[in-house]
Amino acid sequence: MLILTTPGLNVLHIKRTKGVSHYCHIVHSLTPMTYRVFGVDYFDSVLVTNEIQKNFVRDVETAHNVAKKYIAVVGSTYLDELNKKYRSIAKDSIDSAESAFISQDSATFAESENPGESKNHAKSKNPIESKNSGKSNQSIESKNHIDSADSKDSTDSTNLAESVAHANPITLPDSSKKTILISPSWGKETLLSKYGLKLLMPLAKSDFNIIIRPHPQSLISPIERQNIEHLKEALGAYKNVIWDIGTPNIYAFLRADLMISDFSSVIFDFLCLAKKPILTLDFEFDPAGYDVADVEHFWTFEVLEQIGGKIKESDFENISEIIRKNLNSKAKSETIKKVRESLWRYPNIAGEMAGMEILKIHRQILLNRLGAFKGTFENLKKLDSVLENATDSAESTNFAESKDSADSPYLADSTLRVSIDSTDSTNFTDSSESISPKISPYSADSTQMQIGESK
Numbered sequence: 115m116l117i118l119t120t121p122g123l124n125v126l127h128i129k130r131t132k133g134v135s136h137y138c139h140i141v142h143s144l145t146p147m148t149y150r151v152f153g154v155d156y157f158d159s160v161l162v163t164n165e166i167q168k169n170f171v172r173d174v175e176t177a178h179n180v181a182k183k184y185i186a187v188v189g190s191t192y193l194d195e196l197n198k199k200y201r202s203i204a205k206d207s208i209d210s211a212e213s214a215f216i217s218q219d220s221a222t223f224a225e226s227e228n229p230g231e232s233k234n235h236a237k238s239k240n241p242i243e244s245k246n247s248g249k250s251n252q253s254i255e256s257k258n259h260i261d262s263a264d265s266k267d268s269t270d271s272t273n274l275a276e277s278v279a280h281a282n283p284i285t286l287p288d289s290s291k292k293t294i295l296i297s298p299s300w301g302k303e304t305l306l307s308k309y310g311l312k313l314l315m316p317l318a319k320s321d322f323n324i325i326i327r328p329h330p331q332s333l334i335s336p337i338e339r340q341n342i343e344h345l346k347e348a349l350g351a352y353k354n355v356i357w358d359i360g361t362p363n364i365y366a367f368l369r370a371d372l373m374i375s376d377f378s379s380v381i382f383d384f385l386c387l388a389k390k391p392i393l394t395l396d397f398e399f400d401p402a403g404y405d406v407a408d409v410e411h412f413w414t415f416e417v418l419e420q421i422g423g424k425i426k427e428s429d430f431e432n433i434s435e436i437i438r439k440n441l442n443s444k445a446k447s448e449t450i451k452k453v454r455e456s457l458w459r460y461p462n463i464a465g466e467m468a469g470m471e472i473l474k475i476h477r478q479i480l481l482n483r484l485g486a487f488k489g490t491f492e493n494l495k496k497l498d499s500v501l502e503n504a505t506d507s508a509e510s511t512n513f514a515e516s517k518d519s520a521d522s523p524y525l526a527d528s529t530l531r532v533s534i535d536s537t538d539s540t541n542f543t544d545s546s547e548s549i550s551p552k553i554s555p556y557s558a559d560s561t562q563m564q565i566g567e568s569k
Contacts, residue, residue: 115138115472117138117139117140118140119139119140121154123137123139124152124156125152125155135479136475137156137157138161138475139154140161140188140468141162143379144383144457145167146166146167146413146414148406149404151405151408152178152405154174155175157183158183159475161188162185163188163189163464164187164456164458166456168185168187170409170413171185173409174408177409187460187467188468188471189463193458196364197386198462200367203364282365282368282369284325284366284369286323286356286369291322291323291354293325293371293372294324295327295366295369296314296326297329297384298328299378300328300335302337304378306332306338307332307338309427311348314326315348316434318349318355320354322434324352324355327366328342364387367384367387367388373388373393374392375392375395389450391450393422393423394424395424396424396425420449421446421449421450422440
């Protein structure tokens with residue numbers, strides 16, 4: 115059995131081989147897969163994240179007229195792991211905030227006891243702030259993963275959002291303002307490459323904190339990296355703009371109140387973890403050469419409108435108004451909750467679910483290798499169960515008093531009759547002779563069937 119997260123079996127480089135009897139694909143996304151054509155057609159089984167993906171695979175099977183494969187919904191292992199980190203950081207943030215408020219209460223009490231000393235003490239302690247907070251256009255790099263605020267007291271901090279800086283390297287320029295996360299994909303058709311300052315400048319001039327998080331791949335491409343440097347320079351004078359480069363995305367998730375993206379898969383990670391609205395660019399997607407081209411409806415494109423909405427280039431001038439409308443929409447919040455529930459099945463136990471399904475598949479493979487002996491094996495299992503239960507029953511009663519009884523745990527009417535499964539051509543009925551309790555069916559004298567794998 116071979117388990118792959120890579121699609122395209124028997125299409126490009128990865129071919130089926132006689133040495134492998136079963137190929138299983140595990141999906142590592144939340145939405146219906148945008149695989150190249152025949153992405154999962156030649157797998158024997160697929161472990162999907164949710165029923166949405168399962169329905170999509172069935173639709174593709176029908177469209178391609180291929181055999182139906184085994185599909186099991188197991189949840190998302192990668193999202194479970196991301197959630198552990200997200201919750202841990204969120205907890206640290208709350209703990210830090212509570213410490214800040216306790217310190218504030220202590221400072222207030224001290225001031226009431228000795229006002230002059232308290233004021234001098236407060237001046238000697240800096241509030242929680244980024245070491246870059248005095249500069250415009252901050253850039254949070256991975257080397258600054260531990261913020262300088264961690265080494266400072268927080269006696270002057272009165273805002274919970276500011277206190278999050280203890281666990282989060284991204285410190286907001288103004289914690290009283292809402293924060294917008296720009297999280298695009300990479301490539302020439304993405305948000306930063308296609309629209310650039312047309313979108314970013316109205317946001318920079320808005321009354322929001324702006325976190326811009328380029329896709330890591332866009333920093334590798336010379337053309338895209340050059341464009342990012344140009345955008346950073348052009349937005350350098352705006353103190354509300356932060357560039358988040360090199361840190362895990364969950365830090366930005368915790369800071370953001372709304373995301374703006376294009377077609378990045380991070381959209382639904384943010385939805386499930388942060389449970390907040392997302393605006394997406396109204397882009398054109400050419401489905402030619404993808405499995406999605408062969409299905410009538412594609413769930414992802416339909417749901418983007420529901421979880422926030424799509425924006426066009428003509429909307430950029432009014433982007434602030436559009437953002438506020440989404441931030442204040444209770445209907446959007448309810449929709450996000452429902453979409454999250456449909457996407458994230460079996461939260462936090464996906465690993466166990468996937469493991470059980472893999473074991474079930476492996477068990478079936480072994481059963482299939484038994485061939486004509488499959489029925490005999492199943493009946494042996496039933497016999498094992500009967501004998502084990504009888505042994506347990508015998509140990510809990512006085513065997514000497516019950517061995518001649520009609521209610522004996524071993525015999526009924528002094529006869530043991532076993533009906534062999536119909537897949538086995540032999541029917542076995544034991545004689546009415548008593549079975550000696552001294553002989554165990556699991557003793558060394560027992561005959562055990564040894565079944566080898568056919569070559």
